[in-house]
Amino acid sequence: MKALHAGSAMDRVERVLVYRLGSLGDTVVALPCFHLIARHFTHAERRVLTNFPVAGKAAPLMSVLEGCGLVHGAFHYPVGLRDPRALLALRAEIRHWRPEVLVYLAAPRGRLALWRDLAFFRLCGIGRTVGAPLSRDLATHKALPEGLWEAEASRLARCLAPLGDAAVDEPGSWDLRLGPAEETAAERALAGWPGKGEFLALGIGTKFPVNDWGEANWQAAIAELGRRHGALGLVTLGAVEEAERSQAVAAAWPGPRLDLCGRLAPRESAALLRRARLFMGHDSGPMHLAAAVGVRVVAVFSARNPPGVWFPHGHGHRVLYPVTACAECKRADCRRYGKSCIVSITPAEVARAVDEALSALDPLG
Numbered sequence: 001m002k003a004l005h006a007g008s009a010m011d012r013v014e015r016v017l018v019y020r021l022g023s024l025g026d027t028v029v030a031l032p033c034f035h036l037i038a039r040h041f042t043h044a045e046r047r048v049l050t051n052f053p054v055a056g057k058a059a060p061l062m063s064v065l066e067g068c069g070l071v072h073g074a075f076h077y078p079v080g081l082r083d084p085r086a087l088l089a090l091r092a093e094i095r096h097w098r099p100e101v102l103v104y105l106a107a108p109r110g111r112l113a114l115w116r117d118l119a120f121f122r123l124c125g126i127g128r129t130v131g132a133p134l135s136r137d138l139a140t141h142k143a144l145p146e147g148l149w150e151a152e153a154s155r156l157a158r159c160l161a162p163l164g165d166a167a168v169d170e171p172g173s174w175d176l177r178l179g180p181a182e183e184t185a186a187e188r189a190l191a192g193w194p195g196k197g198e199f200l201a202l203g204i205g206t207k208f209p210v211n212d213w214g215e216a217n218w219q220a221a222i223a224e225l226g227r228r229h230g231a232l233g234l235v236t237l238g239a240v241e242e243a244e245r246s247q248a249v250a251a252a253w254p255g256p257r258l259d260l261c262g263r264l265a266p267r268e269s270a271a272l273l274r275r276a277r278l279f280m281g282h283d284s285g286p287m288h289l290a291a292a293v294g295v296r297v298v299a300v301f302s303a304r305n306p307p308g309v310w311f312p313h314g315h316g317h318r319v320l321y322p323v324t325a326c327a328e329c330k331r332a333d334c335r336r337y338g339k340s341c342i343v344s345i346t347p348a349e350v351a352r353a354v355d356e357a358l359s360a361l362d363p364l365g
Contacts, residue, residue, distance in 0.1 A: 016041045017099035017126065018048040018071065019117070021106050023207065024059040024266055024285025028292050029153045029313070030105055032166040032173035034070040037103055040163040047073045047097070059239075059285060063266045068177035087120075094124040103163075104131040105156060108139040131159045141309055148308035174292040174313065178271050186271035189264060195233015195256030200225075200354075201273055201290065203281035204246055205238035205261075208332040211283045213300045213342055215245055220347035221280075223252035225354055230254035232277065236261055237269055237286055278357055280350070287312055296361060298353045302334075303327035303341035316360060318353035320345050 018037060020030055037046060048071045050061040062074050077090055102121050108114070118132060133139035138159050141150040157166035167173045190196040202222070206212050222234070233256040236246035240262025250257045264272060270289050273279060279290035280298045287299050291312035299312055301321045306328050311319050324341040334340075 013041055013044045013100050015097060015099040016044045016046045016101045016103060017075075017094065017097075017121075018046060018103045019050075019106050019121070020048055020061060021051045022061065024064060025207075025283075025288040025310070026107075027061045027064040028174075028285065028288035029151070029310075030156055031070075031176070031292060032153055032168045032170075033103075033105055033156050033160050034065065035173050035175070036157075036160055036163055036166040038070045041101070044101075045073075046071045047075060047099070049075045049077070049094070052076055052078050059266045064176070064289075066267070067179070068267075070177070091120070091124050094121075094126075099124075099126050100128065102126045102129040103160070104129055104133075105159075107152070108133050130162050131156075133159055141306065144308060148311075149306040150308065151311065151313065152309050153313060168313075171294065176267060176270050176292060178267060178274075178293075182267045182271040185264060185268040186275065189260055189268070189272060190258070190275070193233065193256060193258050195235070195258060196275075197233075198277055199233030199235050199256070199258075199275075200229070201235045201237055201276040201279045201281075201286075201295075202246070202250065203237045203279065203284060203286035203290075204249060205242040205286070206282040206284045208302075208304065210304050210329075210331055210334045210339055211302045211342065212339075213282060213345065215249060217343070217345075217347050217350075218249045219252045221350040221354075222249055224347060224351040226252060226254045228355065229358065233258065235259075235272070235276065237264070237272070238262070277361065278354065280354060283310055291317065296357050298350065298357055300342065300345055300350060302339065304329060304331060316357070318357050320349060320353060 048061060065071050075093060106117065114132060118129065141155050144150060153168050157168050160166055204218050234250055234253040236250050236259045238246055238261040243259055243261035246261050247259050250259065266289065269286065270293050273290045273295050274293040276295055278296045278298065279287065281287050283299060283301045287297055291297050291314050297312040297317040299317065299319050301319060303322050303324050307321045322341040322344045326337055327341065
C-alpha cells in the first residue's frame with residue numbers, strides 16, 4: 001500500500017476511510033487527529049471504520065463524533081471478527097464506497113496485526129495509507145521527564161505528521177463542536193435543581209475492573225469532602241448500569257444531589273460537564289470528556305498503563321497514580337494482587353487532591 005505524503009493532490013481525494021477502534025475515551029484522545037484529518041481532507045467525505053464497544057456500558061465512537069462535522073458516517077464491526085463471511089461482507093461494503101485513502105488510527109497491537117490490517121484494506125481497494133505505525137518509534141510512547149510517558153494523543157499525532165501538525169496543545173484541537181441541542185439537553189437536566197449554580201461532577205464507572213477504586217473508597221472520600229464543600233451540588237454521571245452504585249456513593253454527600261447516569265448521551269454529558277466546577281472519577285471516558293471541555297479533573301488511576309499515556313489532557317489536573325512493583329501490567333482485571341496498586345490510594349489523598357484543585361480555581365475559597 002502506497003504511503004501518503006504531504007503535498008499529495010488532496011483536492012482530488014473524494015473519500016477517506018479512518019480506522020479507529022475503541023469507545024468514549026479512545027475517541028476523545030484522538031480528537032486532535034480527527035480535526036487534522038478534517039482540515040487536510042476538507043472536501044472529501046470522511047467515514048470511520050470502528051468496532052462495537054467492548055463493554056455493553058461503553059459508549060461507541062460515533063456517539064462522540066455524530067453531527068460535529070469531523071466525520072460523515074461510519075462502518076461498524078464486532079471486536080475479534082474472524083468469520084470469513086462477515087469479513088467478506090465488510091470488505092464488499094467498503095469496496096462499494098470506494099475510499100481512496102486510509103488513515104490508520106488504531107492503537108498498536110503488534111506487527112502481525114498491523115500487516116493483517118493493511119492487507120485487508122488493500123483487498124478493500126484502498127491504494128494509499130497514512131498513519132500506520134510501521135516503525136518502532138511510531139508504535140511506542142516516548143519517555144518524558146519526571147518519569148512520565150508521552151500521551152497517546154501525542155503518539156497518534158506523530159503518526160499523522162505527513163498530514164501536518166495536529167496541534168495537540170491547542171484547545172481548539174479538542175473542540176467537540178457542541179451545538180444548541182446538546183446545550184439545551186444539559187440545561188433541561190439541571191432545570192429546577194438547587195445545585196445547578198455550582199456543582200462537582202462524579203463518574204465512578206470504568207471499562208476495566210482493574211481501574212475501579214471501589215465503592216467504599218469513594219463513599220469515604222465523598223463524605224470527607226462533603227464536610228468542607230457540602231454547599232456545592234454533586235452530579236453523578238455514567239451509564240445506566242452505574243446508577244445504583246453512583247447513588248449509593250453520592251448518599252454520603254450532604255448537599256444537593258442529582259443522578260444523571262444513563263440519562264444523557266456523551267455529547268450532552270460534555271455540555272453538562274462544561275458547567276461543573278470540577279470532575280472526580282476513574283481513568284475513564286467521562287474523565288477524558290471533562291478534560292476536553294476544559295474542566296479540572298481529579299482522577300484515580302491504577303498502574304495498568306505507564307504514567308502519562310492516558311492521563312487527562314491539559315493543565316491543573318490532579319492525577320493519583322500509584323507506583324508499584326507490578327506496574328504497567330496492561331491487564332483488564334487483577335486477581336493475583338487484589339488491585340494492590342489502585343487500592344493503595346487512600347480516601348484522604350483523593351479528598352486532599354480535590355481541595356487543592358478547588359483552591360487553585362478559587363484562591364479565596
